[in-house]
Amino acid sequence: MFTIGKLASLTSVSNDTLRYYEQEGLVEPAGKSPAGYRLYDKDSARRIHFIKHAQNCGFTLAEIRDLLVLRGRDKACCGDVRTRAIEKKLQIEHKIRAMKAMSKALDQLIAECANETQPVKECTIIAALERANVSMEMR
Amino acid sequence: MFTIGKLASLTSVSNDTLRYYEQEGLVEPAGKSPAGYRLYDKDSARRIHFIKHAQNCGFTLAEIRDLLVLRGRDKACCGDVRTRAIEKKLQIEHKIRAMKAMSKALDQLIAECANETQPVKECTIIAALERANVSMEMR
């Protein structure tokens, strides 16, 4: 069991952020000290890592909370989680395609702009980005 | 030449958003009507598409403005754009790796949770996400 500052440094988030997550229903301390200090355990750290990872991958805090709540409900069916997972996977795949197109466009730009003294007008970044045909319907 | 509503529907953004972009220095109308209506041309539409695409790929409006401003400066060297492009490419590659890990974790989840009536506790989404080893230092 450790206090908030410890968990904060273990997970590289701030005390404030941890309290904010608690307020938003994402993490509960494992317990409280007699003085009212939040006390956390290893599981809390795993939960924070989970949150950060999921966030990194494009889940919002609300979505993450949903997943965490589902996990908590013994009666919830796998199907619920599965549906969400499939939905999210499609979103992620879409985003990956967009990012790959962007990456390619950047590659081209980097290659073609090797001449450092050439004026920008000759650069192809804008053309490359305009060419890249990725749908716009993403958030 | 067409008015703001036309451009809005052509590019699937709202009138308000277009005015906001103008305010933020991202798009100028090609001209104004005698009554003060904004008038746009095809280039405006291309610019909006560029903005939306770049945004979709993780550029912030500030970064996009920088790129657009650079394009406008005849004297700017290709090197400036190139440096930004390389930086952004690294960020994008990092993000793509994270998303791929997430996608894989989701695949696994979807496969393992094929039994729709299985309780969530048996699901592996959290485990999968916790296993996925993607660095946390991303924004």
Next chain:
DNA sequence: CTTGACCCTGGAGTATACTCCTGGGTCTAG
């Protein structure tokens, strides 16, 4: 028994990217 590091709550402030509202002018079809 005090000092400094740490913790608490509650609330305000920040950045980004919109989104909506008020109160008014313009334009086109019937």
Next chain:
DNA sequence: CTAGACCCAGGAGTATACTCCAGGGTCAAG
């Protein structure tokens, strides 16, 4: 010549995800 659709500026409001602050309690070391 009027109704309805569209445009304007300026400013307030929203959502997300923090971040900071005030005012005060707690705890371990010396």
